[in-house]
Amino acid sequence: MILRLITPTDIINVHKAMHREATHQPNYTQLFNVCEAIDQKYCDSEINLDSVFAIAAEYGVRLAHFHWTEDTNRAAETAFAVSMLFLNQYGIPMRGDNQILFNVMRDDWTTPDKFAPRLMREYAQTIIDSSEEYLTAGKAFKVAEQSMQSPIRFGPITRGLESLRNHFTVSGCKGVQWDNLVND
Numbered sequence: 001m002i003l004r005l006i007t008p009t010d011i012i013n014v015h016k017a018m019h020r021e022a023t024h025q026p027n028y029t030q031l032f033n034v035c036e037a038i039d040q041k042y043c044d045s046e047i048n049l050d051s052v053f054a055i056a057a058e059y060g061v062r063l064a065h066f067h068w069t070e071d072t073n074r075a076a077e078t079a080f081a082v083s084m085l086f087l088n089q090y091g092i093p094m095r096g097d098n099q100i101l102f103n104v105m106r107d108d109w110t111t112p113d114k115f116a117p118r119l120m121r122e123y124a125q126t127i128i129d130s131s132e133e134y135l136t137a138g139k140a141f142k143v144a145e146q147s148m149q150s151p152i153r154f155g156p157i158t159r160g161l162e163s164l165r166n167h168f169t170v171s172g173c174k175g176v177q178w179d180n181l182v183n184d
Contacts, residue, residue, distance in 0.1 A: 001047040004151035005039055006059060006086060008032045014085065015069070015078040022074055030068040038062065047090075049120070049145045056086040057116035060105045076106050087119070091149035094123055120144075 008031035015026055038058050045051045060083030064076045083105070084096040104110055104118055124140035135143070 001090075001148070001150050003042065003045065003047055004089065005042070005055070006035065006082060008035050011035070011063065011078065011082055014081050015074070018078055018081055019071075019074045022069075022071060024070040024074075026069045030066060034059075034062045034066055034068065047148075049141065049148065050116075052087065052090050052092065052148065053120045053123075054112065054116045056083045057105075057112040057119055059083050059086055061110055061112045061115050064106050065108070065110075076102070080105055083119075087123075089151040091147050092123060092144065094119070094126075098122060 008028055011031050012026050012028070015022070038055065041058070042051065042055050045055075060079050063079030063082060067075065069075045080102050081096060084094045087094045101118065101122055105115055120141070121137075123144060124137050127140040127143050128135045128137070131140075131143075
């Protein structure tokens with residue numbers, strides 16, 4: 001399986017797709033620095049369930065905490081979308097409507113090494129909840145690992161951003177949390 005990392009252009013495209021009304025321009029240099037740090041950290045990583053969740057957490061936390069645009073609420077929304085899209089491109093269908101995960105990612109104390117296990121736990125719980133038979137967390141992780149695939153192009157995945165955009169809205173006020181969501 002190949003490693004397909006996200007570029008600053010991918011992030012800007014996700015940001016623009018989610019926030020067409022945004023007036024602040026993203027700082028491309030800062031996005032480049034975030035992507036470069038992740039590239040250097042993971043470029044030699046073996047692609048497996050742990051590394052894919054670690055990289056997704058890295059994107060989410062770094063983009064949520066690193067002020068690459070003046071509108072930190074929209075930056076956090078984009079960070080969460082990028083994290084979910086990264087997982088989705090490897091065949092891990094994480095939904096982007098988890099308020100608790102968003103809050104954990106956005107909290108100041110959260111680091112990628114704390115967010116990655118939380119992401120994995122939420123995904124394992126999704127597998128357990130949707131299974132018709134009793135599954136342990138270990139079995140759920142095996143199912144998750146078997147469902148992984150070589151990354152698909154990021155472009156087709158971004159088509160789901162309209163749905164994500166409809167579920168998650170943050171007003172321009174600092175500190176406002178995403179609204180409660182209605183599941184599809």
